[in-house]
Amino acid sequence: MTAEPYADAVGLVERYAAAFVAGVPDQPADDGFFGPASVTWRLSADLSAPVAGLRSVLIQALHPLAMAGVDQHSEWRRDPVGRLAATSAYLATLAYGDRASASAAARRVRAIHEHVRGVDTVTGRPYAAGDPALLLWVHAALVDSVLAAVRMFGTPPSAADADRYVAEMAVSAELLGVPREIIPASVAAVEEYVAGVRPELRRTPAAAESMGYMLDPAGMGEEIAELWQDLRDAALAALPGWARDLYGYQEPPPVTPARQTEIRQVLGVFDAVFMGEPGVLEARQRLALRMRS
Amino acid sequence: MAALRLAARGGARYAGNAPRLFARAGEHRQQLRNDLALQTAEDVAATLGTMKGVLMKLGQMASYVDDGLSPAARRTLSRLQDSVPPMSQELAAAVVTEELGRPPEDVFATWDPQPIAAASIGQVHRAITRDGRAVAVKVQYPGIAETIEADLGNVALLRRMLKITAPAQDVDALLAELRERICEELDYRKEARNQQLFADFYDGHPTIHVPRIVPELSTRRVVTSDLADGARFAELAGWPTAERDLAAETIYRFVFRSLYQAHAFNGDPHPGNYLFHGGGRVTFLDFGLVKRFTAEEMRPLAAMVKHLCVDNDPEAFRRAMVQAGFLVPDAPVPTPVVVDHMAVFYDTVRERGPRTMTGEYASAVTRRFFDFRSPLAHYARIPRSYVILQRINLGLFALLGELSATADWRGIAEEIWPFVQGPPCTPMGAAEAGWRARRTVRAHAASLG
Numbered sequence: 001m002t003a004e005p006y007a008d009a010v011g012l013v014e015r016y017a018a019a020f021v022a023g024v025p026d027q028p029a030d031d032g033f034f035g036p037a038s039v040t041w042r043l044s045a046d047l048s049a050p051v052a053g054l055r056s057v058l059i060q061a062l063h064p065l066a067m068a069g070v071d072q073h074s075e076w077r078r079d080p081v082g083r084l085a086a087t088s089a090y091l092a093t094l095a096y097g098d099r100a101s102a103s104a105a106a107r108r109v110r111a112i113h114e115h116v117r118g119v120d121t122v123t124g125r126p127y128a129a130g131d132p133a134l135l136l137w138v139h140a141a142l143v144d145s146v147l148a149a150v151r152m153f154g155t156p157p158s159a160a161d162a163d164r165y166v167a168e169m170a171v172s173a174e175l176l177g178v179p180r181e182i183i184p185a186s187v188a189a190v191e192e193y194v195a196g197v198r199p200e201l202r203r204t205p206a207a208a209e210s211m212g213y214m215l216d217p218a219g220m221g222e223e224i225a226e227l228w229q230d231l232r233d234a235a236l237a238a239l240p241g242w243a244r245d246l247y248g249y250q251e252p253p254p255v256t257p258a259r260q261t262e263i264r265q266v267l268g269v270f271d272a273v274f275m276g277e278p279g280v281l282e283a284r285q286r287l288a289l290r291m292r293s
Numbered sequence: 294m295a296a297l298r299l300a301a302r303g304g305a306r307y308a309g310n311a312p313r314l315f316a317r318a319g320e321h322r323q324q325l326r327n328d329l330a331l332q333t334a335e336d337v338a339a340t341l342g343t344m345k346g347v348l349m350k351l352g353q354m355a356s357y358v359d360d361g362l363s364p365a366a367r368r369t370l371s372r373l374q375d376s377v378p379p380m381s382q383e384l385a386a387a388v389v390t391e392e393l394g395r396p397p398e399d400v401f402a403t404w405d406p407q408p409i410a411a412a413s414i415g416q417v418h419r420a421i422t423r424d425g426r427a428v429a430v431k432v433q434y435p436g437i438a439e440t441i442e443a444d445l446g447n448v449a450l451l452r453r454m455l456k457i458t459a460p461a462q463d464v465d466a467l468l469a470e471l472r473e474r475i476c477e478e479l480d481y482r483k484e485a486r487n488q489q490l491f492a493d494f495y496d497g498h499p500t501i502h503v504p505r506i507v508p509e510l511s512t513r514r515v516v517t518s519d520l521a522d523g524a525r526f527a528e529l530a531g532w533p534t535a536e537r538d539l540a541a542e543t544i545y546r547f548v549f550r551s552l553y554q555a556h557a558f559n560g561d562p563h564p565g566n567y568l569f570h571g572g573g574r575v576t577f578l579d580f581g582l583v584k585r586f587t588a589e590e591m592r593p594l595a596a597m598v599k600h601l602c603v604d605n606d607p608e609a610f611r612r613a614m615v616q617a618g619f620l621v622p623d624a625p626v627p628t629p630v631v632v633d634h635m636a637v638f639y640d641t642v643r644e645r646g647p648r649t650m651t652g653e654y655a656s657a658v659t660r661r662f663f664d665f666r667s668p669l670a671h672y673a674r675i676p677r678s679y680v681i682l683q684r685i686n687l688g689l690f691a692l693l694g695e696l697s698a699t700a701d702w703r704g705i706a707e708e709i710w711p712f713v714q715g716p717p718c719t720p721m722g723a724a725e726a727g728w729r730a731r732r733t734v735r736a737h738a739a740s741l742g
Binding site: 261288 | 326342348447
């Protein structure tokens with residue numbers, strides 16, 4: 001595999017915003033797989049979401065086979081922003097779309113996964129993106145990261161709501177082909193599952209390289225790059241120690257209450273910038289009205 | 294995104310179409326989203342906490358340097374304002390109850406629970422007092438003051454957002470001034486005092502009207518004043534030229550009369566803060582952002598005008614600039630270059646005769662203000678006390694340019710300049726002279742009484 005260099009992360013915020021807007025329907029046929037009363041909707045709108053997203057990618061990339069699939073098949077190097085935006089569009093449709101749109105989006109992802117197969121050059125093991133074991137890892141990393149980020153920097157849910165969230169989210173793994181019976185349905189089950197996978201995790205060269213890029217994306221513009229530093233610090237602070245150790249990242253300074261406030265303020269600025277993108281405010285208002293009624 | 298720098302190195306690039314955009318900035322939140330009303334103090338914190346309230350305030354105040362904003366920053370800040378729904382009727386009533394001791398229905402003879410307008414960090418309700426006065430009651434969002442004060446504490450982040458690349462711009466001074474002004478706005482008592490000061494000063498004025506405060510119904514988070522009604526700025530655009538010119542003359546007189554005689558400047562000249570009544574009569578609203586100057590602060594400003602526009606003495610002008618702190622002493626720039634650079638700011642008052650304010654002029658002023666490549670850039674400063682005055686250049690001229698207003702600005706200025714005290718040059722000037730004479734008589738009577 002020749003390693004192409006990564007393209008610049010131009011338009012990251014803009015494309016993320018467009019993906020979100022596209023995922024929030026105008027006139028949904030039904031409330032979809034979650035709905036306005038769900039914990040999933042509440043946590044998806046939390047200020048800490050960007051930290052969750054970054055932490056989640058960092059953890060997902062530690063699975064050599066998951067990383068190999070991304071590195072060898074997707075447009076990841078040529079269009080990293082497009083790849084991230086596609087994922088975020090999918091997640092938005094899954095969360096907010098009606099059942100038909102969410103199911104259709106999941107079918108499209110499964111069709112793409114059909115073609116993503118190969119052999120990981122580091123471990124020599126074959127992989128397939130449709131492998132329920134890999135899908136489950138990606139799913140668990142996301143769910144775990146949303147909870148870690150919201151606890152550290154957002155408005156934390158009660159323990160019962162955290163369990164509810166994990167249970168609600170099971171359907172998203174199921175839609176991509178993971179058998180329901182192996183999907184963790186509580187916070188404790190997610191933690192147990194992650195602990196069980198840990199022996200397989202490692203920092204492959206592809207993971208080191210792409211996460212180096214994620215933590216300091218080129219071409220974002222000086223201003224957002226400065227804010228990104230805080231986002232990165234927040235994501236690193238929210239990472240479990242074992243994940244930091246695998247990457248060889250230094251332990252970040254402890255998140256004191258003052259530091260927590262600072263990061264929340266940076267996240268607020270991020271949020272304001274995000275809201276400045278076309279359609280985002282209207283999409284949020286549509287969701288807020290549905291959550292009210 | 295590139296964006297949150299309130300004055301960017303690219304400032305001049307955006308200046309071309311800035312005045313029009315600036316004028317539109319006042320139209321925000323005209324449509325109150327009652328369906329999304331904030332129901333609790335937690336809702337307020339979620340909407341305006343974590344820097345968003347501060348950004349919103351900065352956005353409003355950014356008209357200081359507004360034209361240096363990139364389109365993306367402008368969009369972000371304007372969307373932020375759009376994103377704030379009104380309080381629910383219950384939440385607004387709860388604030389009134391806390392502040393005035395009784396529910397609004399008890400305090401007032403009539404209370405309209407439906408807000409009529411959005412204020413920057415609150416909303417305005419109509420009411421009728423127990424003694425029959427029709428009033429506007431501005432109610433502040435609960436918890437907003439604490440939230441904004443806390444967020445203003447993050448100086449490092451504010452500095453990053455405000456980072457100004459002009460070599461001589463003093464970010465810390467600008468930041469300190471912005472923080473102080475924002476903090477003042479959080480306490481409505483300050484605004485009430487300022488508004489009453491203007492109302493007293495202009496009492497009986499032929500065209501300038503400032504609604505009076507009802508002090509017993511005004512507190513930290515509630516301010517009650519006489520209710521005013523009139524045409525909005527957007528409607529004024531459709532009025533005949535003569536009417537627009539008269540309205541512009543009143544605004545111009547208000548700004549400079551306040552500055553030179555009352556040593557006070559209302560730093561919020563945005564279009565939403567005026568109501569127009571025809572015949573040049575204008576009601577001035579919103580005194581949340583008033584800067585008061587000391588005599589020492591005023592003196593060099595007046596001296597600069599006098600030396601440049603009346604005495605035509607460039608060296609004295611330059612000395613006054615240095616004395617005011619606008620120019621470092623001994624800058625290696627020839628005086629004619631200094632004058633040439635600064636002249637645009639005085640362009641409308643250099644000579645007598647009618648002149649039309651245009652959007653192009655406002656843009657030229659703005660471009661000059663943000664011209665960091667000028668030979669003067671390295672030696673020019675904006676002392677903290679004068680930061681707010683830039684809104685004359687960047688706000689008032691944009692506003693008058695939007696109206697394409699024509700007048701003998703120099704003639705009007707001469708009436709107002711204390712070092713000239715020229716005779717009335719317009720019918721409005723004559724009417725104002727009568728008002729001033731009556732004021733003097735009243736002042737004497739008061740001192741005798």
